[in-house]
Amino acid sequence: MRHASRELTCQELVELVTEYLEDTLAPSERLRFDAHLRTCPGCTAYIEQMRTTIRVLGKLSEESVSEDARRELLATFRTWKADVAKRDG
Amino acid sequence: MNSTRAPSPTDELELVLALRAGDEDAFTDLVNRYEAAMLQIALAYVPSRAIAEEVVQEAWLGVLHGIERFEQRSQLKTWLMRIVLNRAKRRGSEEARTIPFSVIQPAWNDSGPSVEPGRFRGPSNAWPGHWVSPPSSWSGVPEARLLSGEMFEQVRRALGELPTRQREVITLRDVLGYPAHEVCNVLAISETNQRVLLHRARSRVRAAVERYLEQ
Ligand SMILES: [Zn+2]
Numbered sequence: 001m002r003h004a005s006r007e008l009t010c011q012e013l014v015e016l017v018t019e020y021l022e023d024t025l026a027p028s029e030r031l032r033f034d035a036h037l038r039t040c041p042g043c044t045a046y047i048e049q050m051r052t053t054i055r056v057l058g059k060l061s062e063e064s065v066s067e068d069a070r071r072e073l074l075a076t077f078r079t080w081k082a083d084v085a086k087r088d089g
Numbered sequence: 090m091n092s093t094r095a096p097s098p099t100d101e102l103e104l105v106l107a108l109r110a111g112d113e114d115a116f117t118d119l120v121n122r123y124e125a126a127m128l129q130i131a132l133a134y135v136p137s138r139a140i141a142e143e144v145v146q147e148a149w150l151g152v153l154h155g156i157e158r159f160e161q162r163s164q165l166k167t168w169l170m171r172i173v174l175n176r177a178k179r180r181g182s183e184e185a186r187t188i189p190f191s192v193i194q195p196a197w198n199d200s201g202p203s204v205e206p207g208r209f210r211g212p213s214n215a216w217p218g219h220w221v222s223p224p225s226s227w228s229g230v231p232e233a234r235l236l237s238g239e240m241f242e243q244v245r246r247a248l249g250e251l252p253t254r255q256r257e258v259i260t261l262r263d264v265l266g267y268p269a270h271e272v273c274n275v276l277a278i279s280e281t282n283q284r285v286l287l288h289r290a291r292s293r294v295r296a297a298v299e300r301y302l303e304q
Contacts, residue, residue, distance in 0.1 A: 049299065065125070
């Protein structure tokens with residue numbers, strides 16, 4: 001396993017970040033990844049930045065549909081209901 | 090996360106039956122659960138918020154017209170997401186015909202590196218592949234700046250510049266918080282493909298956040 005024991009470079013590590021966060025790295029890769037992080041503040045900051053980015057992305061979903069659209073939606077529902085009642089009645 | 094609010098199968102069946110019977114509370118319940126997610130999905134395909142809201146309206150109309158034929162074999166949530174996805178895609182391609190192509194789909198290098206190669210030391214250096222300009226910690230960035238309207242604008246713009254496949258995945262995974270297997274299911278892609286698209290998308294968005302914070 002010569003390849004597995006070689007140290008990761010920072011440039012290689014950034015390509016594995018998602019697999020690391022998703023926990024899909026092979027055990028040997030995971031060891032190399034963790035070993036690199038222990039000695040590299042730059043990559044540690046990079047992972048932290050990625051986590052922050054994901055958190056910011058998650059906040060985008062707090063936007064909701066406008067009140068007008070909401071009212072329109074209920075009107076649509078009532079029209080649909082009336083149509084169904086007419087058809088079935 | 091929205092995915093944790095998904096109703097149990099019994100709840101779902103009751104909701105579907107109530108909706109078929111024209112129960113307005115059931116409809117409101119469903120809207121409360123899924124409308125934010127539907128809006129985010131629509132935003133992934135169309136160029137403006139106004140159009141995204143129209144797509145959501147159309148999708149709900151589609152839900153009402155289709156509820157009679159909805160089969161319990163598929164999950165209600167998956168079914169709803171497919172409806173909005175299809176309408177948003179159709180609308181997105183209609184809009185693309187009226188807007189110059191380059192605006193919608195910039196010429197991104199789709200398989201490029203996650204981080205600009207210039208940030209790393211070259212092969213002749215004693216530490217090839219290591220940072221020249223290491224990323225800095227953002228732990229000191231105030232929350233108000235991190236979650237500011239301006240930040241959201243930058244992130245939205247970065248999302249807008251992603252290739253569609255990447256935008257779909259990152260919207261479902263990170264904006265909406267869906268687990269990987271659900272995203273694969275909704276988009277009909279493999280786990281590996283999902284991960285590759287997510288990785289590219291996150292890398293681009295991180296770079297945009299970095300540019301904004303460190304400008
Ligand atoms: Zn490193």
